[in-house]
Amino acid sequence: MKFYNLSESAGKRAAGKKTDGKSLFRRVNDWLHLWLGLASGIIVLIVCVTGCIWVFNEEITMLMEPENNVVVENKTTIAPSEIRHIVSGLYPGKKVTYANYHQGRAINVGVGQWEDKIRYTVKLNPYSGKVLSIVTHHKDETDFFRWVLNGHRFLWLPYEIGRPIVNYGTLIFVVLLITGLIWWYPKKWTQSTRDKSFKIKWNGSFKRVNLDLHNVLGFYSLLFLLAIALTGMVWGIEWYSKGLYWTTSGGQTLPEWKESASDSLQLNKFYKPDQAMNKAWASVAKAHPDAQGFYYSYPDTLDAKSTIGITIYPSAHQFYNNESYTFDRHTLKRLSDNELYDTPYAQASFGARLRRMNYDIHIGSILGFPGKVLAFFSSLIGASLPVTGFIIWWGKRKKKPKKLKGQPAEDLPSTNTVYTQKKVPAFKPGQAKSRSGIRSASVQHNLNDQ
Numbered sequence: 001m002k003f004y005n006l007s008e009s010a011g012k013r014a015a016g017k018k019t020d021g022k023s024l025f026r027r028v029n030d031w032l033h034l035w036l037g038l039a040s041g042i043i044v045l046i047v048c049v050t051g052c053i054w055v056f057n058e059e060i061t062m063l064m065e066p067e068n069n070v071v072v073e074n075k076t077t078i079a080p081s082e083i084r085h086i087v088s089g090l091y092p093g094k095k096v097t098y099a100n101y102h103q104g105r106a107i108n109v110g111v112g113q114w115e116d117k118i119r120y121t122v123k124l125n126p127y128s129g130k131v132l133s134i135v136t137h138h139k140d141e142t143d144f145f146r147w148v149l150n151g152h153r154f155l156w157l158p159y160e161i162g163r164p165i166v167n168y169g170t171l172i173f174v175v176l177l178i179t180g181l182i183w184w185y186p187k188k189w190t191q192s193t194r195d196k197s198f199k200i201k202w203n204g205s206f207k208r209v210n211l212d213l214h215n216v217l218g219f220y221s222l223l224f225l226l227a228i229a230l231t232g233m234v235w236g237i238e239w240y241s242k243g244l245y246w247t248t249s250g251g252q253t254l255p256e257w258k259e260s261a262s263d264s265l266q267l268n269k270f271y272k273p274d275q276a277m278n279k280a281w282a283s284v285a286k287a288h289p290d291a292q293g294f295y296y297s298y299p300d301t302l303d304a305k306s307t308i309g310i311t312i313y314p315s316a317h318q319f320y321n322n323e324s325y326t327f328d329r330h331t332l333k334r335l336s337d338n339e340l341y342d343t344p345y346a347q348a349s350f351g352a353r354l355r356r357m358n359y360d361i362h363i364g365s366i367l368g369f370p371g372k373v374l375a376f377f378s379s380l381i382g383a384s385l386p387v388t389g390f391i392i393w394w395g396k397r398k399k400k401p402k403k404l405k406g407q408p409a410e411d412l413p414s415t416n417t418v419y420t421q422k423k424v425p426a427f428k429p430g431q432a433k434s435r436s437g438i439r440s441a442s443v444q445h446n447l448n449d450q
Contacts, residue, residue: 026182026183029179029182029183030179030183032175032179033176033179033180033182033183034393036172036175036176036179037176037385037386037389037390038389038390038393039172040169040172040173040176040386041386041387041389041390042386043155043165043166043169043172043173044169044173044176044382044383044385044386045383045386045387046151046152046155047152047155047166047169047170048379048380048382048383049379049380049383050148050149050151050152051152051228051375051379051382052376052379052380052383053145053148054145054148054149054152054363055363055364055372055375055376055379056372056376057145057148058317060145061145062105065133067132067133068105068106068123068132068133069104069105069106070104070105070106070125070126070127071104072103072104073127075127077101077107077126077127078107078124078126078127078128078129079277079278079281079282080099080277080278080281080296080298081273081274081277081278082129083096083099083107083109083124083129084096084274084277084298086122086124086129086131087109087111087122087124090111090122090131090134091111091112091120094111094112094116094120095111095112095113095298095300096109096110096111096298097110097111097112097113097297097298098110098295098296098297098298099294099295099296099298100293100294100295100296101126101293101294101295101296102292102293102316103292103293103316106123106124106125106126106132106133107123107124107125107126108121108122108123109121109122109123109124112137115139116139117138117139118136118137118138118139119136119137119139120134120135120136120137121134121135121137122134123135152166153166154166163236164236166236167233167236167237168237170229170232170233170236171233171237171240173225173229173382174226174229174230174233176385177218177222177225177226177229180218180222180385181219181222184197184215184218184219196212196215197215197216197219198216198219199212199216200212200213200216200217207392207395210388210391210392211388211392213384213388214384214385214388214389214392217381217384217385218381218385220381221377221378221381221382224374224375224378225378225379225381225382227361227362228361228362228375228378228379228382230244231358231359231361231362232362234355234358241254242254245351245355248350248351248354248355249349249350249351249352250349250351252349252351254340254355255338255339255340257338258338260307260326260335260338261305261306261307262299262304262305262306262307262328262329262330262331263328263330263331264304264305264330266328266330266331267304267330268330269330269331270330270331270332271329271330271331271332273299273301273329276299276308276327276329276330276332277298277299277308277329279332280308280310280325280327280329280332281296281310283332284310284312284325288312288314288323290314291312291313291314292313292314292315292316293312293313293316294310294311294312294313295309295310295311295313296309296310297309297310299329304330306329307326307327307328307329307335308326308327308329309324309325309326309327310324310325310327311323311324311325312325317365317368317369318360318365318366318368319356319359319360319365320345320353320356320357320359320360320366321345321356322341322345322356323341323342323344323345324338324341324342325342326338326342339352340352340355340356341356362375363375364376364378
């Protein structure tokens, strides 16, 4: 066993490393923040970056497809049956599945079913029915924004594997935001701690700037990132989704989605297919003359139980205040099997309203375009947090003691070295003891003390 004498100041420094004055709660909190952050960093990075891109997918698509912009006219748009006949003439035998109306844009008409090897999107002028463009979709191909969404939802892995990873990675991210706030909160509020907590010292060292980017930007984006993360888990974690609705609705159970069905016994007794399609459309359009968009779901004429579905969107680029209509295609009776979405937004309960706002909160559109900008920058900051956090951790790793030049390895302090706080007397001329003698005496003194 080797003994080394250290100065009192060195001893204090060594003692200071053992405890930093933090409570057990703060130490556990910091430990969780560190290791959960390292474990989920890649997931958070991918989900946040893809979320940034997805936020403006509609606006980017409009810029990339200027040929599909249409001047709004004071005319009635073409009826659903007319759309169906135009597109069926282009692709005989293919099913027309939907027509998506947007104010100032071409009507997007879906042709073919999801399982078909080839599907089409036909874009028509909403007033004249002129074909503006056609997009072909192969079964396994994905366009850019679909590729981005796949990464956001399941990391481009098989869905059954990637989806739970994203869902529970998001749950860990929520914990990281809370533990990060606790770590960020200073023990005492002084001018110095306020500057470190709320300002980035751009003229500081790289380590200081990186630390400020992590702490300061993380604090400013905290509430937005929490809103984005909490709404994102609604689609992926069933127990959380049901629990959130139960909490916000005053103990009500989340209604299950039910597929409506037409009364097949009334087939051809009241309306022919084209008549039913147009009458259903006319009644909804008349009730919502100022709507900015409609999604029209065509019935399958080969299935007597199929229905006509119409969803109206009162506001552009927003979905929370939509209203869904489902009609029996034989009698045009309105079917109200979905109590969550069939009820007008203004008449819905608080829990139902919050659930219907979920997507708009998630992408920021609940506040309009400024909200999307906030969601974009918040997600961008969220993507930076794993990076800046990793750099902080990497810089604080314990380094091995360096071997001094000319010092043999066996002279380096080891784990069984005993440190004493005895001061070594300074050498004075005329004294008989040499340096080696002083060291020998010190060692002997320590042995006698044991």
